Amino acid sequence: MKECKLATGEPKLVVESLGVVIGGGRPVVIAGPCSVEDPEMIRRVASFLAEEVRDELGVRNLILRGGAWKPRTHPYSFQGHGLKALEWLKQAGEEVGIPVATEVMDPRDVEQAAELADFLWVGARNMQNTPLLRELGRSGKPVLLKRHFGAKIGEWLCAAEYILAEGNERVALIERGTRGFNEYARFSLDLTVIPVIKKVSRLPLVVDVSHPAGERSLVPPLAYGSLAAGADGIMIEIHPNPDKALSDAKQQLPLEDFKVLASGLKEAGLL
Numbered sequence: 001m002k003e004c005k006l007a008t009g010e011p012k013l014v015v016e017s018l019g020v021v022i023g024g025g026r027p028v029v030i031a032g033p034c035s036v037e038d039p040e041m042i043r044r045v046a047s048f049l050a051e052e053v054r055d056e057l058g059v060r061n062l063i064l065r066g067g068a069w070k071p072r073t074h075p076y077s078f079q080g081h082g083l084k085a086l087e088w089l090k091q092a093g094e095e096v097g098i099p100v101a102t103e104v105m106d107p108r109d110v111e112q113a114a115e116l117a118d119f120l121w122v123g124a125r126n127m128q129n130t131p132l133l134r135e136l137g138r139s140g141k142p143v144l145l146k147r148h149f150g151a152k153i154g155e156w157l158c159a160a161e162y163i164l165a166e167g168n169e170r171v172a173l174i175e176r177g178t179r180g181f182n183e184y185a186r187f188s189l190d191l192t193v194i195p196v197i198k199k200v201s202r203l204p205l206v207v208d209v210s211h212p213a214g215e216r217s218l219v220p221p222l223a224y225g226s227l228a229a230g231a232d233g234i235m236i237e238i239h240p241n242p243d244k245a246l247s248d249a250k251q252q253l254p255l256e257d258f259k260v261l262a263s264g265l266k267e268a269g270l271l
């Protein structure tokens with residue numbers, strides 16, 4: 001079998017867009033709700049991030065995340081508001097000058113998503129959706145590729161290779177936990193993956209600290225641990241009123257709790 005050599009070895013790649021740099025030394029924070037539920041809530045999150053996290057705490061390497069198309073286990077759960085949610089996200093980010101990221105699941109949505117979002121991510125469930133990966137490779141947009149919860153490192157890197165092979169070098173990886181033996185958390189976050197990816201891969205690595213946790217109280221330790229272990233950033237779900245969230249209600253942090261976490265990470269020299 002041929003090696004996936006574009007994703008491995010040297011030189012290291014840095015993903016840059018609109019002043020945000022992933023893999024350049026300063027960790028990135030990708031924060032926002034699981035789903036963009038309505039225009040007001042995403043505006044509220046955007047202005048909170050701009051005023052209280054960027055301007056007050058000085059966390060500048062910042063991306064606003066928000067799901068428009070949601071990959072749900074249950075077909076009757078909220079599936080996201082689609083394209084109109086992406087328009088609300090873009091507008092909210094533009095108003096405060098923070099770049100935005102969203103998930104794409106369907107290759108047919110890539111063109112429109114690439115016009116509206118600054119960073120596109122591939123969710124865990126679509127890590128091996130190869131037509132999607134190729135389309136994202138051709139989009140020229142920065143792509144963040146999540147690891148499937150049952151994928152080996154080699155499979156993850158070969159999935160990244162599909163994007164790289166189309167000539168798009170703006171690719172970063174997101175670890176988000178795998179199925180393990182800890183039934184008290186949603187998934188198992190293996191910190192070993194951080195130094196391993198640093199050693200074998202050219203791609204920057206962000207850790208999603210919300211989805212492995214599955215519940216709010218577990219999120220902060222995973223954020224400290226991931227950054228201390230050398231991750232190039234964290235992705236984290238935050239919501240103005242998490243208990244009323246339409247998806248992932250238990251794990252999203254209220255805005256004020258995220259501010260406490262971000263300021264603690266700053267004080268510890270991790271952000």
Ligand code: PEP
Pocket residue numbers: 034067071122123124125146176208211
């Ligand atoms: C998400 O980021 O909202 C999400 C669905 O994550 P994952 O694909 O890692 O489950």
Ligand code: MN
Pocket residue numbers: 034035237247248
């Ligand atoms: Mn989620």
